[in-house]
Amino acid sequence: MAGFDKRVASYEEAMEGIEDGMTVLAGGFGLCGIPENLIAEIKRRGVKNLTVASNNCGVDGFGLGVLLEDRQISKIFASYVGENALFEQQMLNDEIEVVLTPQGTLAERMRAGGAGIPAFYTATGYGTPIGEGKEVREFNGRHYIMEEALVGDFAIVKGWKADRYGNVVYRHTAQNFNPLAATAGRVTVVEVEEIVEPGELEPSQIHTPGIYVDRIIQGTFEKRIEKRTVHGN
Amino acid sequence: MALTREQMAQRVARELEDGFYVNLGIGIPTLVANYIPEGMDVMLQSENGLLGMGRFPTENELDADMINAGKQTVTARPGAAIFSSAESFAMIRGGHVDLTVLGAFEVDQEGNIASWMVPGKLIKGMGGAMDLVAGAENIICTMTHASKHGESKLLEKCTLPLTGAGCISRVLTDLAYLEIKDGAFVLKERAPGVSVEEIIEKTAGRLVVPDHVPEMTFVQ
Numbered sequence: 001m002a003g004f005d006k007r008v009a010s011y012e013e014a015m016e017g018i019e020d021g022m023t024v025l026a027g028g029f030g031l032c033g034i035p036e037n038l039i040a041e042i043k044r045r046g047v048k049n050l051t052v053a054s055n056n057c058g059v060d061g062f063g064l065g066v067l068l069e070d071r072q073i074s075k076i077f078a079s080y081v082g083e084n085a086l087f088e089q090q091m092l093n094d095e096i097e098v099v100l101t102p103q104g105t106l107a108e109r110m111r112a113g114g115a116g117i118p119a120f121y122t123a124t125g126y127g128t129p130i131g132e133g134k135e136v137r138e139f140n141g142r143h144y145i146m147e148e149a150l151v152g153d154f155a156i157v158k159g160w161k162a163d164r165y166g167n168v169v170y171r172h173t174a175q176n177f178n179p180l181a182a183t184a185g186r187v188t189v190v191e192v193e194e195i196v197e198p199g200e201l202e203p204s205q206i207h208t209p210g211i212y213v214d215r216i217i218q219g220t221f222e223k224r225i226e227k228r229t230v231h232g233n
Numbered sequence: 234m235a236l237t238r239e240q241m242a243q244r245v246a247r248e249l250e251d252g253f254y255v256n257l258g259i260g261i262p263t264l265v266a267n268y269i270p271e272g273m274d275v276m277l278q279s280e281n282g283l284l285g286m287g288r289f290p291t292e293n294e295l296d297a298d299m300i301n302a303g304k305q306t307v308t309a310r311p312g313a314a315i316f317s318s319a320e321s322f323a324m325i326r327g328g329h330v331d332l333t334v335l336g337a338f339e340v341d342q343e344g345n346i347a348s349w350m351v352p353g354k355l356i357k358g359m360g361g362a363m364d365l366v367a368g369a370e371n372i373i374c375t376m377t378h379a380s381k382h383g384e385s386k387l388l389e390k391c392t393l394p395l396t397g398a399g400c401i402s403r404v405l406t407d408l409a410y411l412e413i414k415d416g417a418f419v420l421k422e423r424a425p426g427v428s429v430e431e432i433i434e435k436t437a438g439r440l441v442v443p444d445h446v447p448e449m450t451f452v453q
Binding site for chain 2: 029030031032033055078079080081082088091098100102103104105107108110111122123124125126127128129130160171172173174175176177178179180207223224225226227228229230231232
């Protein structure tokens with residue numbers, strides 16, 4: 001790979017270096033904007049004992065849910081774990097450690113991780129089980145709990161378009177956690193629907209500047225819809 | 234008669250104001266979008282990262298990349314903005330959302346809310362609810378007044394793990410509209426045909442009953 005050319009030729013190359021016990025930050029919300037081919041490559045490699053941070057854990061048989069089938073995930077930071085029977089079963093059997101994390105706190109923990117901020121204070125979760133054992137401070141008469149940043153050995157991200165410099169734009173609400181995860185990976189891998197020529201993406205419209213991105217690959221996507229709701233329903 | 238889900242949504246919609254940014258939770262709160270008064274402009278915020286949620290798509294408009302926080306396919310209305318989940322929760326935590334409507338399992342007289350887990354039975358997670366109740370000044374909680382077995386959900390003290398402490402000041406149930414003030418529920422309105430006695434009976438927390446409790450009215 002020369003200079004700033006972040007493109008890799010295969011999914012195998014895209015996930016080169018992932019090992020047992022690593023932490024992986026994943027973009028996506030529900031099944032929207034998930035790096036489905038990068039997840040498939042992690043499954044193919046069979047790495048185990050992963051710690052994953054993602055808003056959800058996919059559904060049975062799709063998204064991060066496929067990594068549950070071979071028990072590849074031992075710990076997960078997530079805000080919502082419904083719609084996934086296998087997940088619920090592994091959680092109730094203590095086969096997977098679940099750190100339920102409020103959605104905004106999870107997003108901010110990734111953002112902070114990428115921005116070099118080790119921790120922050122938030123009112124979210126104060127006075128609830130989420131706040132238990134965490135440092136509490138009072139600012140202007142209100143209580144806040146300290147939450148720590150999240151950084152991943154890998155970040156796996158789904159974009160819409162990218163150039164070879166690793167500049168990425170996301171499409172509609174498939175943005176969600178993707179730009180946050182992208183900043184917080186020691187190795188950030190982005191799969192996109194289309195790699196375009198440098199200059200085609202308007203610089204002021206870039207969501208994730210290439211400095212955060214290590215590897216780019218173009219893929220094809222199933223883009224499964226979780227809840228199909230149409231006008232007139 | 235207890236309010237229907239649709240009537241609950243209609244009652245909540247009366248709290249909307251022109252120019253409000255509103256976050257609607259899943260369930261009854263979602264239905265509020267159907268009762269935005271004619272001529273009033275309200276922007277719906279969806280916490281995955283959408284401000285200006287529109288109606289559901291037609292078959293032709295259906296797009297896997299365009300969903301709301303309930304993971305339903307939606308559209309963006311003219312004037313909408315789309316952003317990351319961090320930006321979305323900056324709006325929420327930063328107090329920029331004018332009104333939040335969400336459901337609950339229990340609410341107590343101190344304004345505590347429990348809505349995200351039933352130990353040993355149901356663990357789905359809190360999603361954005363903890364951020365929403367921590368960030369919003371103006372929250373309406375919608376729920377049934379009592380469980381199917383007749384147990385009150387308006388308590389002296391929540392029994393389930395909390396979503397937020399001391400953050401709820403307004404509750405709409407299928408029987409009544411109440412405010413929470415100085416450690417008590419204050420009965421403001423009752424559902425058509427529901428007696429004050431029934432509400433007293435089904436409220437476990439401290440209840441203040443004014444001399445006159447108006448009945449809600451609904452135009453068909």
